[in-house]
Amino acid sequence: MNPQSCVHIHKEWDIVGARQLGREMAKEIGFSTVDQARIATAISELARNIYLYADQGKISYEIIYNNSRTGLCLIAEDEGPGISDISQVMEDGFTTSGGLGAGLPGVKRLMDEFEAYSEIGKGTTIKTVKWLR
Amino acid sequence: MENFFKEKADEYKKLLAEYIEFQDEKALYGVELVSKAFIKHNILPEEIVNIHIKALKELYPDLFASFEHSLDFLLEAMISYGLAHQEIQNLREQQIALKSEISVAAQMQKTLLKTKKPDIAGLDIGVISVPANQMNGDYYSFLQNLDGTIGIAMADVIGKGVPAALCMSMIKYSLDSLPKESTPPPVILGNLNRVVERNTESNMFITMMYGEYNPETGKLVYSFAGHEPGYYYCADEDRFTEFSTAGLVLGVSEDVEYEQAEIEIAKNDMIVLMTDGVTECRDGDRFIEIDEVFDVIRQYLHLSAQDMVQEVYRYFERLQDFQLQDDFSLLILRKTV
Numbered sequence: 146m147n148p149q150s151c152v153h154i155h156k157e158w159d160i161v162g163a164r165q166l167g168r169e170m171a172k173e174i175g176f177s178t179v180d181q182a183r184i185a186t187a188i189s190e191l192a193r194n195i196y197l198y199a200d201q202g203k204i205s206y207e208i209i210y211n212n213s214r215t216g217l218c219l220i221a222e223d224e225g226p227g228i229s230d231i232s233q234v235m236e237d238g239f240t241t242s243g244g245l246g247a248g249l250p251g252v253k254r255l256m257d258e259f260e261a262y263s264e265i266g267k268g269t270t271i272k273t274v275k276w277l278r
Numbered sequence: 279m280e281n282f283f284k285e286k287a288d289e290y291k292k293l294l295a296e297y298i299e300f301q302d303e304k305a306l307y308g309v310e311l312v313s314k315a316f317i318k319h320n321i322l323p324e325e326i327v328n329i330h331i332k333a334l335k336e337l338y339p340d341l342f343a344s345f346e347h348s349l350d351f352l353l354e355a356m357i358s359y360g361l362a363h364q365e366i367q368n369l370r371e372q373q374i375a376l377k378s379e380i381s382v383a384a385q386m387q388k389t390l391l392k393t394k395k396p397d398i399a400g401l402d403i404g405v406i407s408v409p410a411n412q413m414n415g416d417y418y419s420f421l422q423n424l425d426g427t428i429g430i431a432m433a434d435v436i437g438k439g440v441p442a443a444l445c446m447s448m449i450k451y452s453l454d455s456l457p458k459e460s461t462p463p464p465v466i467l468g469n470l471n472r473v474v475e476r477n478t479e480s481n482m483f484i485t486m487m488y489g490e491y492n493p494e495t496g497k498l499v500y501s502f503a504g505h506e507p508g509y510y511y512c513a514d515e516d517r518f519t520e521f522s523t524a525g526l527v528l529g530v531s532e533d534v535e536y537e538q539a540e541i542e543i544a545k546n547d548m549i550v551l552m553t554d555g556v557t558e559c560r561d562g563d564r565f566i567e568i569d570e571v572f573d574v575i576r577q578y579l580h581l582s583a584q585d586m587v588q589e590v591y592r593y594f595e596r597l598q599d600f601q602l603q604d605d606f607s608l609l610i611l612r613k614t615v
């Protein structure tokens with residue numbers, strides 16, 4: 146895979162940039178306003194996790210094609226502490242922030258495909274795709 | 279789904295146009311129905327806002343740009359609500375699944391822990407055991423020995439719910455594996471204590487009473503392991519007397535010697551055994567006094583032992599507004615000859 150664009154996350158402000166780029170690309174591909182908002186929210190969650198738990202990392206964006214479908218693929222990567230139990234984190238009701246809905250399970254809901262890889266001490270990679278309907 | 283969505287979106291638009299023009303209640307009722315249909319089909323709030331925006335744009339092609347932006351802003355704000363809604367939906371489904379799983383387990387527990395009430399001439403036995411939640415952490419059992427004596431066990435796991443219920447199966451199987459011979463109660467409690475001590479986490483304790491009743495002589499030999507005391511009712515004097523022995527709850531330390539004592543009962547006398555779910559019944563903020571239990575029993579002395587325990591249960595169930603705080607078990611044994 147050859148990412149077309151990428152946003153580095155160091156400070157909270159970068160989350161806004163990451164959302165913005167994602168929304169612009171989504172709009173360009175032809176996603177509806179609702180889906181644009183969903184993609185931006187998913188990026189927000191991923192970027193905020195990087196900012197909060199890994200200190201820094203990046204989000205890459207790629208327009209992908211599969212048969213006749215077009216999609217937007219997001220990859221969030223960091224070299225932070227990693228997540229020890231991804232299954233647990235993916236359970237509803239787990240978020241440490243105590244809020245409802247958001248977090249990684251939220252990202253999975255907002256998008257169509259979701260994969261997470263993480264190794265303790267090495268970092269976390271989350272890949273997620275939304276297909277144009 | 280696509281069709282449903284389009285149909286409802288059109289309906290929404292029509293109702294919206296009607297309402298903007300006439301502000302009538304009929305349109306509002308209409309949107310209530312549409313909104314319910316949306317919920318039923320898991321349409322999320324951001325999608326409804328989007329339907330609204332589209333409808334408005336179609337109805338008023340030259341809408342203020344700033345007004346339009348404000349609606350986009352609202353849509354954005356709804357995304358998180360949509361997620362929260364989905365999560366709650368999912369948690370709700372999980373809860374329903376969990377509940378039905380527990381009710382299957384509770385049913386299974388009932389079957390597993392079933393004990394047969396001995397049917398012996400001259401002896402009237404009544405017993406009831408009701409869990410506070412679905413699974414019961416109280417247990418009673420009758421053992422019929424070959425020499426005609428009857429073993430009576432009553433136990434209460436400290437704690438309630440599923441862990442307590444799982445723990446109780448252990449007591450049941452240990453009791454089942456006893457020889458069908460008269461065995462001194464302290465020996466039985468000593469054995470069970472070792473089983474519990476070895477097989478449970480150190481925070482699991484069980485209180486228990488074991489007694490052996492001889493229907494020929496009317497003598498009850500008993501031993502207690504930290505359990506709620508029993509009461510002996512003397513019919514001649516119309517008086518309840520407490521009986522118990524000192525003894526550590528099961529599962530605390532490996533080697534415990536239990537004590538033994540005995541009482542002899544006469545015709546029409548009763549032995550009453552219970553768990554703390556009975557004595558710790560609450561009436562508002564007040565714990566009941568044991569005398570209140572006696573008074574209720576007295577009211578129903580004319581009934582059979584089984585009807586008696588049932589009526590006592592019903593009394594305390596009502597007193598606690600039908601919400602048991604703890605598993606409730608009561609056993610009455612009356613000598614009728």
Ligand SMILES: Nc1ncnc2c1ncn2[C@@H]1O[C@H](COP(=O)(O)OP(=O)(O)OP(=O)(O)O)[C@@H](O)[C@H]1O
Nearest residue numbers: 194195198199225227234240241242247248249269
């Ligand atoms: N990139 C990451 N690196 C290390 N740990 C992470 C990372 N992302 C998530 N985690 C861990 O996974 C947990 C769950 O993350 P998730 O985003 O689902 O919820 P949250 O951040 O706790 O709360 P919310 O996102 O709802 O505010 C986090 O508390 C954190 O411990």
Ligand SMILES: [Mg+2]
Nearest residue numbers: 190194248249
């Ligand atoms: Mg998070």
